[in-house]
Amino acid sequence: DVKVTQSSRYLVKRTGEKVFLECVQDMDHENMFWYRQDPGLGLRLIYFSYDVKMKEKGDIPEGYSVSREKKERFSLILESASTNQTSMYLCASNYQGNEQFFGPGTRLTVL
């Protein structure tokens, strides 16, 4: 069974904190993605990665960075969390142009 897991379902942080969101997939997929999901805005791509140590900016990379040290793991980093980063964060992975498989999401609240 295909699995994309995310380290936390719910997270509450304070403004200015450094936040790490972790994503792990067990399908040996080259491509991994981070999206944020907001009501009325749909899903927007933050960053993606084709391979280990490779990263590409998506549509809304400001305020975020990523790390991919191992093929199965893709981390999203908020260097200094702000209230406008309160959102649902979804990780996904796929092989080439095939179906993307999504994690359960992390609901982040920044106070």
Next chain:
Amino acid sequence: AQRVTQPEKLLSVFKGAPVELKCNYSYSGSPELFWYVQYSRQRLQLLLRHISRESIKGFTADLNKGETSFHLKKPFAQEEDSAMYYCALMNSGYALNFGKGTSLLVTP
């Protein structure tokens, strides 16, 4: 620039009625289009993609390049179809460009 438009935020239909969720896109190349669905408290999952031409859970979607549309249709809606539906366009880098989503509510 590529863009996906879902004009309806909310669509409410009665059980047994036909349903059509609209999706329009703009893309200069040959589009690779998907419909994803998110049921309450579940993760986002693929419903169908245009190249497979499959019917999943009674839903179909036809790519109309002339109208740049990829509308999702089902002849008889069921209560279990109530969910959030997203149309998405895959770009050359294999990332998805999503529409804003349509919330479908099927009432008895």
